Amino acid sequence: MQNESQIINLKRDKLKKIRKLGIDPYPNNSERTHKISYLHKHKDQLLEDKESVTITGRIIAIRRHGKLGFANIEDMSGKIQLYVRYDKVGADDYEIYKLCDLGDFVQAEGIAVVTERGEYSLLCHSVKILTKTLRPIPTVKEKMVDGKAVRYDEFADIELRYRRRYLDILLNPEIKSTFIKRANIITFIRNFLNKKEFIEVETPTLQPIYGGAYARPFITHHNTLDIDLYLRIATELYLKRLIVGGFEKVYEIGKDFRNEGMDRSHNPEFTMLELYEAYGDYNTMMDITEAMINGLAIELNNSDDIRFGKHTISFKRPWARRSMIELIKEKTGLDVSDCDSHKMLAFFKENDLEIPSETTPGVLIIELFEHYVEKELIQPTFVTDFPKEVSPLAKSRHDNPMFVERFELFIAGQETGNAFSELNDPIDQKERLLAQAKMREGGDVEASPMDEDFLLAIEYGMPPTGGLGIGIDRLTMLFTDNTSIKEVILFPQMKPEK
RNA sequence: GCAUCCGUAGCUCAGAUGGUAGAGCAGCUGACUCUUAAUCAGCGGGUCUAGGGUUCGAAUCCCUACGGAUGUACCA
Numbered sequence: 001m002q003n004e005s006q007i008i009n010l011k012r013d014k015l016k017k018i019r020k021l022g023i024d025p026y027p028n029n030s031e032r033t034h035k036i037s038y039l040h041k042h043k044d045q046l047l048e049d050k051e052s053v054t055i056t057g058r059i060i061a062i063r064r065h066g067k068l069g070f071a072n073i074e075d076m077s078g079k080i081q082l083y084v085r086y087d088k089v090g091a092d093d094y095e096i097y098k099l100c101d102l103g104d105f106v107q108a109e110g111i112a113v114v115t116e117r118g119e120y121s122l123l124c125h126s127v128k129i130l131t132k133t134l135r136p137i138p139t140v141k142e143k144m145v146d147g148k149a150v151r152y153d154e155f156a157d158i159e160l161r162y163r164r165r166y167l168d169i170l171l172n173p174e175i176k177s178t179f180i181k182r183a184n185i186i187t188f189i190r191n192f193l194n195k196k197e198f199i200e201v202e203t204p205t206l207q208p209i210y211g212g213a214y215a216r217p218f219i220t221h222h223n224t225l226d227i228d229l230y231l232r233i234a235t236e237l238y239l240k241r242l243i244v245g246g247f248e249k250v251y252e253i254g255k256d257f258r259n260e261g262m263d264r265s266h267n268p269e270f271t272m273l274e275l276y277e278a279y280g281d282y283n284t285m286m287d288i289t290e291a292m293i294n295g296l297a298i299e300l301n302n303s304d305d306i307r308f309g310k311h312t313i314s315f316k317r318p319w320a321r322r323s324m325i326e327l328i329k330e331k332t333g334l335d336v337s338d339c340d341s342h343k344m345l346a347f348f349k350e351n352d353l354e355i356p357s358e359t360t361p362g363v364l365i366i367e368l369f370e371h372y373v374e375k376e377l378i379q380p381t382f383v384t385d386f387p388k389e390v391s392p393l394a395k396s397r398h399d400n401p402m403f404v405e406r407f408e409l410f411i412a413g414q415e416t417g418n419a420f421s422e423l424n425d426p427i428d429q430k431e432r433l434l435a436q437a438k439m440r441e442g443g444d445v446e447a448s449p450m451d452e453d454f455l456l457a458i459e460y461g462m463p464p465t466g467g468l469g470i471g472i473d474r475l476t477m478l479f480t481d482n483t484s485i486k487e488v489i490l491f492p493q494m495k496p497e498k
Numbered sequence: 499g500c501a502u503c504c505g506u507a508g509c510u511c512a513g514a515u516g517g518u519a520g521a522g523c524a525g526c527u528g529a530c531u532c533u534u535a536a537u538c539a540g541c542g543g544g545u546c547u548a549g550g551g552u553u554c555g556a557a558u559c560c561c562u563a564c565g566g567a568u569g570u571a572c573c574a
Contacts, residue, residue, distance in 0.1 A: 003543060004508050007525060065537090066530040085531065102524075116532045138509040139524045141535040152535055153510045153523050159566045160509095171509095214574055260573055261499085354571095366574060390574035408574095418574095446573080484567095495565065 007136045014099050015132050021095060025132040030107050032056040037077035039112060043120060046112035054109040055080070055122065056130060058170075059102055061141070069097060070121070073106060082108050083121040093127045103137035105130040140171045162492055181300065182476045182488055186253060188299050189273060189472075192292050198249040198275060203238035205231060205255065211448040212236030212393070215258040218268075231257035235274045236393065236467065240422065241457045243276050243465050251275035253472065260446075264484050265414065268493050271472040276422070280466030281395075282405045285419035286382050289409060289468060290317050293380070293475070300479055308412050308481055311378050319380040321407075324369050327383065331372040336365050339387070339402045344368070361402070362387030377410035392432040392448070394420035409470075411478055419468035426459040 018025045033054045039046060046053070057073035057080075067086040072079055086094045088110075100106060110124040141152040154172070155161065161168040161175075168175050190200065208227065210217045212234030220229050235252045242250045256272045277284060297304055297315040304316040325337045334347050339361035348355050348364070356367050365387050377383070386406040388396055394404035409417035423429050433455065439447035476488040486492035 006543075007508065010525070061534070063533050063536055064530090065533065068531040068533085070533050070536090072534075081534075083532080087531080115534095117534075119532085119534070121532095136508040136524065139535095140509080141523070143535050150535085155509065157505095157509085157566090159505090162566095216573095258573080261571090263570095263573090264568085266573070362574080386574075392574090497565070 004136065008134055011101065011132070011134050011136075014101070015134075018096065018099055018129065018132065021092065023096065023129065025129055027128070027130060030056055030128075030130050032107065035077040036073070036075045036080050039080055039122065040078060040120070043112065047114065050111045052109060052111055052125070053122070054107060056105065056107045059100055059104050059106060062100065062102060064098065067094075071097075071100065071106075073108070081115075081119050081121040082106075082110075082127070083113065083115060083123045084127060085123070089124050089127055093124075096129055097127050100127075100129060101133060102139065103133040103135075138167065138171060159494075162486055162494055163497070165490055178476075178480045178482070178488060179490060181480050182472075184300065185296060185476055185479060186472065188296050189253065189292065192295060193249075193251050193275065196249065196288075198251045198277075199247055201239070201242060201247070201250050201252055202254065203232075203235050203242075203252055205257075207232050207238075209449055209451045209453070210234075211451050211454065213256075213258075214446045214448070216260055216445050218257050218259045233258050234469070235272065236469075237451060237454045239274055239276050240462060240465070240467070241454070243278050243422075244457045244460055244462045248278040249276070262493065265474065265477075267473065267485050267489055270485070270489075273470045273472055274467065276465055276467045278463045278465050281421040281464065282384070282407055282419050282466055285466040285468040286319075286321065286407060289382075289417055289419070289470070290315075290319055290380075296475075296479070306479060306481075308478055309483065311412060313379060313412060313478070315380060319382060321382045321384060323385045324365065324373075324383050325385060325403075327373045328365070328368050331376075332368065334368070336361075336368065337400065339365070360389055362389035366390055374410065374415075375413040378412055380409065380411045382407040382409055391420065392436055393423050393429075395423050395425075414474060415471075416474050416478070417468060417470040419466065422462070422465040422467045424458060424462040424464060426455060429458055430455050 015025055031054055036055055036057060039053065039055070055073070055075065057075040059071050060074045060079065061072040063070045069084050071082045071084065073082055084094070084097045089097065107128040107130050108122055108124045109126045110122045113121055113123040115121050138155045139153055140155055142149045143152070155167060161172070169179070194200070206220070206222070206229040208229060210230040210233050213236070215233045217233050218231040220231065221227070222229055233256055235254060235256070239250055239252060251273060253271065253273050255269050257269050259268065260266070262268060277288070294304065294315045294317050297306055305312050305314050325335070329335050332347070334344070336344060341359055341361045341364055344361065344364040345355065345359060353371065356363055384407045385397065385403045386394070386408070388402055388404050391404040391406050394406045397403045397405055405421035407419055408415050423432070433448065433450055436447045437450040440449060473485050473488050477483065477485060480488060482488055
């Protein structure tokens with residue numbers, strides 16, 4: 001008689017029983033005098049003073065023994081055992097205790113004691129129910145073996161964990177700490193930038209023209225204006241307008257949306273930090289990136305090093321700064337600084353590499369880099385000097401105008417940041433955006449549309465500026481030793497269940 | 499997109515070669531005034547992801563769909 005819906009019916013019956021006793025299973029008010037962690041911090045004093053305390057929490061284990069029983073309850077700060085005796089709480093409250101299930105929220109008042117078996121507990125004088133659960137909470141049991149918690153019956157189904165993240169957080173403590181860490185990372189970045197006098201801003205998520213990255217957008221519609229709007233793919237073009245306006249240091253931490261493939265490192269919406277500094281360039285962006293992430297490592301781990309899978313990654317400064325050309329030459333022996341596509345194509349053929357659909361020098365160089373170099377860059381490495389044609393918003397190098405002043409930051413083989421000396425020549429910028437628009441007309445769905453309004457702003461004058469983008473999700477993956485972006489996004493995008 | 503693997507009770511899993519589904523935990527009933535994966539006795543619980551096929555017979559073999567994981571491609 002007990003599949004899930006029957007268990008739910010049994011719980012509804014208990015609910016009725018509680019109501020029959022004249023008790024509201026969902027009272028409007030609750031009270032607590034202390035968090036559970038307080039009981040642990042002031043253990044000796046509480047044991048001596050026998051001061052009455054009231055705590056609240058969720059039942060995570062329950063053991064009944066006739067006229068006495070135990071329950072482990074947990075709040076955000078910790079766990080403690082409740083010790084419930086018929087002769088202490090009285091018949092009414094004992095009845096309530098008997099009607100409590102795993103997952104119910106309760107309020108307990110009592111004094112701190114140590115049981116005969118040596119467990120620090122709250123000996124209850126009263127027990128009150130705060131919320132009755134209707135569904136069976138998956139049972140996860142833990143046993144301490146040699147100081148290590150061995151878990152039984154884990155809540156481990158990956159799909160269920162993501163779809164019912166609340167259960168994941170409730171039942172898997174390491175998940176809770178992952179997301180606390182994520183919050184700490186964002187807080188640290190805010191504090192770091194605020195201290196450097198960056199201003200935090202918010203720019204539109206709904207944009208009439210999207211741009212600032214190479215990606216397909218989500219499209220939506222505004223009813224009153226009767227126009228289509230795009231969910232932003234980057235904050236870049238609006239933040240630069242603010243530099244034009246005289247904000248010298250700005251940043252935004254927010255969601256970008258890209259309508260493309262999903263995999264281990266891509267979620268359709270993701271969190272991005274972008275910052276812009278007037279009178280800076282890509283070199284100052286390297287400095288600030290190093291300082292920020294190194295500071296983060298020290299803040300979180302009290303060390304320059306973190307463990308990531310098999311690797312120990314050291315954020316000790318300075319980090320490697322390597323030209324893409326140099327790296328390719330090192331791995332392949334091929335010098336691509338002359339952007340000779342014939343030579344590169346010959347190399348592709350010699351080595352049986354798949355030839356990309358476009359065979360312009362820039363695309364071929366990137367292809368070589370991704371194939372031979374990217375995955376090898378485990379320690380933090382700034383890869384500099386990208387081909388101009390794949391960087392429409394970056395300034396050219398003076399010594400070789402085929403390349404731009406740009407870097408991508410690679411850590412553990414993964415792109416974690418992207419920065420450049422921002423192009424501020426309005427005529428050059430217009431030409432490059434026109435080239436993008438042409439690619440778009442030619443069928444490149446990821447090329448950016450022309451943004452006249454952005455060009456207008458640049459024509460009013462943007463000072464030399466360094467700009468930087470860092471993927472917060474990927475940074476969090478690094479610092480929490482996760483290889484899937486879904487593990488660091490609370491509610492990752494999933495296909496609907498049928 | 500392609501390839502491979504996976505989907506059995508609320509949770510974690512077992513179900514060789516096809517023979518008609520099982521365990522632990524959780525739940526229910528009872529016992530128990532110091533337990534902590536409580537214990538003991540008993541009881542129940544399943545559209546084996548869905549649909550089709552092969553077969554006397556399918557959780558098992560085949561096909562399709564759905565969902566997930568991994569790899570790969572794409573993502574400057």
